[in-house]
Amino acid sequence: MNLSVSNSPFDTEQATQLNQIIQNLTADQKVWLSGYLTAQQVTTGQEIEEPQQVAEYVLNSEAVNDRHITVLYGSETGNAQSLAEIFADRLVEHNYTVKLSAMDEFKPKELKKVEDIFVITATHGEGDPPDNALTFYEFIHSRKSPKLENVRFSVLALGDESYDQFCQTGKDFDSRLAELGGERLADRQDCDLDFDDPAEQWMNANIELINQSSGHQQVTSTETVQSAKEKRYSKSNPYQAEVLENINLNGRGSNKEVRHVELLLDNYGESFEPGDCVVVVPQNDPEIVSLLIETLGWDTQLEIPINDNGDPLPLENALQDHFEITKLTKPLLQKAAELFENTELIAQVEDESWIKQFIEGRDLIDLLTAFPPSDFQPETLHKLLRKLPPREYSIASSYKATPDEVHITVGAVRYETHERERAGVCSVQLAERVQPGDTIPIYLKKNPNFKFPFDETTPVIMIGPGTGVAPFRSYLQEREELGLTGNTWLFFGEQYFTTDFLYQTEWQAWLKDETLSKLDVAFSRDTDDKVYVQHRIAEHSELFYQWLTDGASLYVCGDEKNMAKDVHETIRYVLEQEGGMSETDAEAYLTQMKKDKRYQRDVY
Template sequence: MQLQVMNSPFNQEQAELLNRLLPTLTESQKVWLSGYLAASQSASVPGTAERPAPATEPLAESTVQTISKEVTVLYGSQTGNAQGLAENTGKKLEDRGFQVTVSSMSDFKPNNLKKIQNLLIVASTHGEGDPPDNALSFHEFLHGRRAPKLDDLRFSVLSLGDSSYEFFCQTGKEFDQRLEDLGGTRLYPRVDCDLDYDDPAAEWLDGVIGGLSESEGATAAPAPAAAPQAGDSEYNRTNPFKAEVLENLNLNGRGSNKETRHLELSLEGSGLTFEPGDSLGVYPENDPALVDLLLEETKWDPEEIVTINKQGDVRPLKEALISHFEITVLTKPLLEQAAKLSANEKLKELLSPGNEDQVKAYTEGRDLLDLIRDFGPRGVPAQEFIAILRKMPARLYSIASSLAANPDEVHLTIGAVRYETHGRERNGVCSILCAERLQPGDTLPVYIQHNQNFKLPNNPDTPIIMVGPGTGIAPFRAFMQEREEMGAEGKSWLFFGDQHFVTDFLYQTEWQKWLKDGVVTKMDVAFSRDTEEKVYVQNRMLEHSKELFEWLQEGAAVYICGDEKNMAHDVHNTLLAIIEKEGGMSPEKAADYLADLQQNKRYQRDVY
């Protein structure tokens, strides 16, 4: 309905302003606005708060009284993204007068679910559709027979994932469905976020606030922006710091099959701080040579000015393709969007229902250049096409240094990724930028990704066992630098593996010095290509199973860093086998023992 002077209490100017505004509002914004107006009206009438509802509205009065202002926010997070969003959600709700509890799922007692009226879930999906480590026990409980009926529960789920994986946001979808199955009611629909999650997460939070406030019958005015706390940095994921490259070295010896870069970056003037176990987010650039091939294939003008985001920022097309958009990964959603722009019937046929395996096979190892060469679309304006591309995601790398040992610096250990598939040479976006195009004096846009799920024990006397083959050695270099600085007395044991002792023992002199000085108590290495039969870190663990179990019994914490699909999976099974054998336990008891270690933060993984 259009507002007019004749059908409303507004003058002509007010009616015109409202007619322009109202069609642009989302449902959550309309809910918020109605609540705000109701609250301000109540506040302006003396005695309104004490005035009882009319006798004809007992149900409404009862409903308002039973709605709780308490909100529980649970997160399942592997790298820290979900935790950061959960904590931000808690803060925003507290600013609006809610009493909020924010907790990791592993720290939450599932039996308390029955006591909760308002539950928010923020969960990432790990690997092939699995819950993150700190969500495993809660996920198992919720999907088990002991899960209670939750008829009084109102909930909403924010799900994080990567649409290039088949089981995109699977964990969040499972939590959302299970809470409904148990009788819960959604106070706002689930939102599934891809790698660029900032905008959809903000919309979800607005919707949640609207849903919670609608139930109360009123909404508080927006809270003022919080003042920065002492020690906070202005630089973060959405405003990265341009860190100068101080050193860029190849850690592998001549003749190695690998190239592993050691980067030292300056954080001077950034205010950024971190702890061992945290990661550094790096925003890379695409290879200009690949961008040139794309432009040649599409016949687009490299200098055409294009809009790159919802805020209306503009760049020349070539610059936008180099620095702003992801062009090396294909996802099913991208193919579906491209099909809408293309007249190519083969692409539409590929995306037909039931062809999931064919889509997965096609996207594996191919990039945007392959898509355009195979299916087009041809003749589509550049602006229209780039609108379907994902924003360039940051790459997360385990920090390989201690801030206490290297003030104003952060070190990284990055393995160069090169391979051939589908008839073309392929390169890792960030790793080859670092290996081939990044020089001392250049800068990289970076931010700190805090990760509370991979931290040294609070007690420096606690023994630690570190398993980190290849670049998985990175956080353990940070651990040892930190322990050396603080004079920690706890024992430490490293298991490291790679291909060849002579060329691939990363940071060899540092580890040997720590071993000699007693900073590292034990070190066992496995170089798979130096022996006729390949030997890996899990083989070394089995060789020392008795002593390793003794360390566990003494209270040692176990840390694993590296490839999840193979190494971390094998090491996990090896730990189970050691516990079963040396502890004289059944497989079920051994699994419970390891799960207890995980619950008590004595088994932590930084896997990718």
């Protein structure tokens, strides 16, 4: 029997750690451990139970299970890990032996020993595996992977349907496990950003199938994915945080507006670490909502369903709080063609290149204007639109420094396209419609793949242009509270020194007291030739290489599309130039750094 929050006094993290330890112990080790723990007890007039009796319970508890189940997760920001923990707990309720593991902690040689394997994985960027899934992904797609004729499997894939390679990592695992001879249990489930309900269906389908095959009696569980998540603050159960400060960090005349937002966490009940996130549950701009209702020609107070089963809400509330209306995706256009009964749109969605071009920079209002529906009923709106996704922001403060507060750094997104002004849903809400004293719905989210060392022996290189600098402010605040100095190097970049040097006085103070040992900055618009952080890395290539060979951990946060790729290429160049490596060897070196958790990225 595995430990879980429902059958033990341990929380999810403790139960997971204990299960991983116990499942890797030999019988003799379990006997010794049980005796050791018993000897540590302070008895109150009762005899201490013999160690052998305790050990026999642990060992014999596994005998009731027919097959051993392995649940593996590949997680970039924690969603897949959270679902894997919920699924493992659910399986334990049904009296199965479960091994829960991140993919980078699962030994590939153990794959040939598994019986039932469940893969829960996100897809990162344009179809890439999460960093903690990379090693296992490469192994299972290599010639070294074993045949899996006696293995049953199922895959739960997380993704974002606005990306071309939607859920690609999950699709790859699903097809590869089948190629290796595995027997598929429930079909792969691909989940968009609103994943609770499809994940619930996938879990239930797999549990029913393994119960049928093993003869186990069905256990009625009252806990759903949503209710499990609601034990803590979540999207469906957010914490109403009071806004303490909302400050524009940019100087007068800047092209940008970056907000420093401080939120009160009074009696929140959970701590956080540098690298973790604040998740904000946003609202759509009331002006956009009004324009959309006018375009639709519907009554503002018309009651509409927001899903297949829930109670209806007034149209205005549904559009403001529940539906994504400012972004088009390929699946949305395909559904619109069916629901609008617009012959021109039906013809256009057959052309993949046209879809890709049309959705860029347009929203639902643009779609309705360009392709007016011939018969589109309010009660079908929820079949067209997906839920409004929450926004994640790296925490920019230290729990040790301000345990009752959490700070975030938010760049307001504004631009013009297709003859209309556009704005980021959450960033401009925070910039324009949220004042000190207001409350906003939030929750904290762990980021297990962006964790920092806290010692004075490990060099740390931080690369964070723009708002990407937020987690490094958190980290240095924490180091300051711990009294740690030295071996920290920050690269920061923005447009102009005079208006865009975010948190300038704090970096300078940390340089003075040696919490930060080296700072290099790049202000791209202050010189004729644009200079970015990757240029500063190249300028200091010899010292940068020396830090890497001395065991430095490397952290990159910020824009994925341009900055992160350029930085990666520059670091590879440094390895080639200073280390005499070939391009292939340099890439392999960086891949190994990722596997060793020495190269971590939080990019978006």
